[in-house]
Amino acid sequence: xxxxxxxxxxxxxxxxxxxxxxxxxxxxxxxxxxxxxxxxxxxxxxxxxxxxxxxxxxxxxxxxxxxxxxxxxxxxxxxxxxxxxxxxxxxxxxxxxxxxxxxxxxxxxxxxxxx
Amino acid sequence: xxxxxxxxxxxxxxxxxxxxxxxxxxxxxxxxxxxxxxxxxxxxxxxxxxxxxxxxxxxxxxxxxxxxxxxxxxxxxxxxxxxxxxxxxxxxxxxxxxxxxxxxxxxxxxxxxx
Numbered sequence: 001x002x003x004x005x006x007x008x009x010x011x012x013x014x015x016x017x018x019x020x021x022x023x024x025x026x027x028x029x030x031x032x033x034x035x036x037x038x039x040x041x042x043x044x045x046x047x048x049x050x051x052x053x054x055x056x057x058x059x060x061x062x063x064x065x066x067x068x069x070x071x072x073x074x075x076x077x078x079x080x081x082x083x084x085x086x087x088x089x090x091x092x093x094x095x096x097x098x099x100x101x102x103x104x105x106x107x108x109x110x111x112x113x114x115x
Numbered sequence: 116x117x118x119x120x121x122x123x124x125x126x127x128x129x130x131x132x133x134x135x136x137x138x139x140x141x142x143x144x145x146x147x148x149x150x151x152x153x154x155x156x157x158x159x160x161x162x163x164x165x166x167x168x169x170x171x172x173x174x175x176x177x178x179x180x181x182x183x184x185x186x187x188x189x190x191x192x193x194x195x196x197x198x199x200x201x202x203x204x205x206x207x208x209x210x211x212x213x214x215x216x217x218x219x220x221x222x223x224x225x226x227x228x229x
Contacts, residue, residue, distance in 0.1 A: 034218075044220045089157070103216060103218060105158040
């Protein structure tokens with residue numbers, strides 16, 4: 001099956017700085033990579049996703065990059081704000097056999113933005 | 116409100132007991148997924164249903180079972196509970212089983228086993 005590794009597990013930044021979270025995946029056939037944000041006491045919420053036919057995608061202060069050759073993808077948050085503080089999860093979608101359609105999640109990154 | 120409803124929000128029970136967690140998917144979504152989230156394990160996939168049928172199984176214990184009913188709501192049954200079963204249990208739903216697979220999560224059910 002797919003294996004998703006996520007780093008770092010914790011990240012602290014000053015308000016206004018950028019934050020980068022990196023993930024690697026094992027199945028070269030995976031073609032869909034979403035990022036979820038989980039605020040305290042809530043369920044994860046999709047914030048951005050990217051498909052394998054695209055190298056980069058931006059949505060305001062959030063961007064995701066994908067390197068298919070190296071099998072890694074990253075989340076970039078610019079001009080961070082205290083409300084960006086949350087746990088962020090990356091995921092990859094399985095493409096073969098019993099993994100088809102399943103999302104495999106990284107272990108999460110606790111981002112703290114200090115005012 | 117994500118549109119995915121989970122009940123109960125909190126549940127405290129004793130070892131050896133059995134509980135049922137309930138999930139109503141977002142309107143129009145046919146797939147339901149169950150995830151377990153514990154402090155050091157991240158989001159662990161348990162099981163997926165699509166339009167009433169089991170579609171995929173993950174790290175689900177034999178003491179756990181689930182089903183999806185004709186109205187598409189789903190229940191996760193946890194029996195012979197152990198201390199280690201204490202966790203947040205999330206239900207998520209999606210429109211399609213494959214494709215982009217955008218999951219919408221509920222707020223979770225926090226289970227505490229004493």
